[in-house]
Amino acid sequence: MIVTEILFFVALFMAIKLLWQQRRFLYLASKIPKSNFDFSLKGIYKFLTADSKELFEMSYGSFNDTEGTVKTWLGHVLMVIIGNPEDVKIVMKSKDCIDKPKFMKFFRAPDGVLFGDYEPWHAHRKILNPYFNVQGVKAFIPIFNEKSKKLMKCIKSVEGSGEFDVFYYLTALALETVMKVMEYDKEIINTGSENREAYVKYLRDFLKSVSLRIFKPWLHPDIFYQQTKTYQEEQEALKQTALKFSAEILENIRNKSKNGDNNEHKSKSFMRELTQSNLNENEINDEIRTLMVAAQDTTALSSSSILLLLAMYKDIQVKVVAELHQVFGKTHEVPYIDHDQLNQLQYLELVMNEAMRLTPVVPIVFRLANDELTLSDGSKIPKGSNIIIPIHRIQRNKKFWGDDAEQFRPDRFEKENLEKIHPYAFIPFTKGSRMCLGYRYAMTLMKIQLSNFLLRYEVDTTLKFEELEYELNTTMNICQGYMISIKKREL
Numbered sequence: 001m002i003v004t005e006i007l008f009f010v011a012l013f014m015a016i017k018l019l020w021q022q023r024r025f026l027y028l029a030s031k032i033p034k035s036n037f038d039f040s041l042k043g044i045y046k047f048l049t050a051d052s053k054e055l056f057e058m059s060y061g062s063f064n065d066t067e068g069t070v071k072t073w074l075g076h077v078l079m080v081i082i083g084n085p086e087d088v089k090i091v092m093k094s095k096d097c098i099d100k101p102k103f104m105k106f107f108r109a110p111d112g113v114l115f116g117d118y119e120p121w122h123a124h125r126k127i128l129n130p131y132f133n134v135q136g137v138k139a140f141i142p143i144f145n146e147k148s149k150k151l152m153k154c155i156k157s158v159e160g161s162g163e164f165d166v167f168y169y170l171t172a173l174a175l176e177t178v179m180k181v182m183e184y185d186k187e188i189i190n191t192g193s194e195n196r197e198a199y200v201k202y203l204r205d206f207l208k209s210v211s212l213r214i215f216k217p218w219l220h221p222d223i224f225y226q227q228t229k230t231y232q233e234e235q236e237a238l239k240q241t242a243l244k245f246s247a248e249i250l251e252n253i254r255n256k257s258k259n260g261d262n263n264e265h266k267s268k269s270f271m272r273e274l275t276q277s278n279l280n281e282n283e284i285n286d287e288i289r290t291l292m293v294a295a296q297d298t299t300a301l302s303s304s305s306i307l308l309l310l311a312m313y314k315d316i317q318v319k320v321v322a323e324l325h326q327v328f329g330k331t332h333e334v335p336y337i338d339h340d341q342l343n344q345l346q347y348l349e350l351v352m353n354e355a356m357r358l359t360p361v362v363p364i365v366f367r368l369a370n371d372e373l374t375l376s377d378g379s380k381i382p383k384g385s386n387i388i389i390p391i392h393r394i395q396r397n398k399k400f401w402g403d404d405a406e407q408f409r410p411d412r413f414e415k416e417n418l419e420k421i422h423p424y425a426f427i428p429f430t431k432g433s434r435m436c437l438g439y440r441y442a443m444t445l446m447k448i449q450l451s452n453f454l455l456r457y458e459v460d461t462t463l464k465f466e467e468l469e470y471e472l473n474t475t476m477n478i479c480q481g482y483m484i485s486i487k488k489r490e491l
């Protein structure tokens with residue numbers, strides 16, 4: 001009898017506690033203003049049936065053009081959208097906002113450094129950090145040079161033959177590059193356009209299916225999602241790319257280690273450290289897949305956007321090339337680009353930053369609030385909220401960037417102009433402890449690629465910046481493609 005009574009009171013206490021916690025959550029959530037999301041029947045229907053392009057437009061539209069915080073509900077899931085750089089800083093610096101929301105497991109690499117919670121993230125990042133700092137990335141420069149040269153050879157076939165989508169070349173190259181960094185030399189870019197495009201398509205399909213799933217809460221439970229065609233496509237895409245390649249990479253490194261292969265990278269290889277650490281098989285595989293995906297689409301899309309913008313703004317292209325000629329001389333080819341030369345490409349860096357401001361390849365990032373969070377105006381975000389940081393919205397907001405925020409103006413990144421901008425209003429790689437691991441890798445690789453490309457070719461396009469449309473496929477893509485034409489530059 002006493003036991004029953006005790007159990008009854010424990011259950012009652014738990015229920016009251018749960019209710020109390022929920023009350024606080026709902027109370028704080030109710031204080032956050034609503035987003036512009038259209039909650040009419042028509043609006044909800046549109047959202048439920050949205051494709052990647054509509055999803056981008058809707059998410060962009062519902063992130064209100066204010067510097068404030070707004071909320072939206074995806075079913076029972078609360079999304080809090082942070083629009084003010086000062087509050088972005090609070091989130092990114094908070095030890096309570098290190099984890100990612102649960103739906104990040106949809107990326108199928110829960111033990112990798114990009115999508116993982118505090119553990120395994122913390123342990124993995126500790127292993128990887130030294131290989132991606134200034135010295136670590138210096139060791140990759142020979143690979144970046146070799147692969148950029150290969151790109152130039154490959155791209156020769158489309159010289160003078162009208163517009164083509166440069167992304168298909170750059171993404172194949174980005175995949176080859178990251179694989180070589182993982183000590184696996186695989187031929188992709190020269191496999192013929194059919195194969196090349198198939199690799200791109202599989203990764204694209206995968207990223208697209210995940211982003212659609214995140215925004216459609218009824219697809220969150222595996223049991224429902226597994227009944228969909230998207231799930232079948234996602235599984236096929238994974239099998240053909242990430243799973244296949246990570247298995248090849250792992251087998252290759254294990255064979256090399258077994259055969260006592262002491263190549264020149266041995267002392268600098270994070271792959272060897274990963275495979276010899278105490279990480280389990282799942283963790284190693286997830287990490288390989290994470291790095292492949294994180295390094296491929298992002299660098300390829302960014303380089304493609306930069307080339308497209310330079311093709312649109314020929315006066316800026318002329319200035320970039322003048323700097324390249326100053327550093328490398330008037331030539332169509334540089335034999336090798338070294339670290340010191342890269343540091344001299346200051347104007348190119350302004351252009352890259354401005355392109356990443358207007359067309360950030362990662363348009364939104366997510367965090368999970370593991371505790372109540374107080375924002376700069378004293379308002380609170382409830383514990384358990386999923387936080388969205390709309391990078392693309394913040395980086396084009398006139399309140400932070402001035403009336404010409406929608407214009408391509410690289411000189412806004414000159415030191416004296418940048419001083420007027422909030423440091424957290426420009427976050428293509430984000431900031432804080434979960435900032436992009438591959439930031440230096442990306443900037444170095446892109447500078448080498450772009451230098452090779454622009455020394456050799458003049459780039460042109462018929463596309464206009466104002467006419468560009470975007471879609472959300474985890475990364476932000478230009479719907480019209482990265483259509484440029486190239487002709488040999490006159491010296």
Ligand code: HEM
Pocket residue numbers: 113114115121125290291294295296298299302361362365366427428429430431433434435436437438439441442
């Ligand atoms: C232009 C190219 C790139 C862009 C714009 C970019 C952007 C980003 C962004 C926005 C994040 C999310 C950070 C957050 O959640 O706060 C991220 C995370 C990450 N990126 Fe990149 N990235 C790029 C290239 C790369 C490359 C080349 C690599 C690897 C070689 C890489 C590896 C990672 C990893 C491992 C993370 C997870 C970091 C963590 O959670 O600790 N990224 N990146």
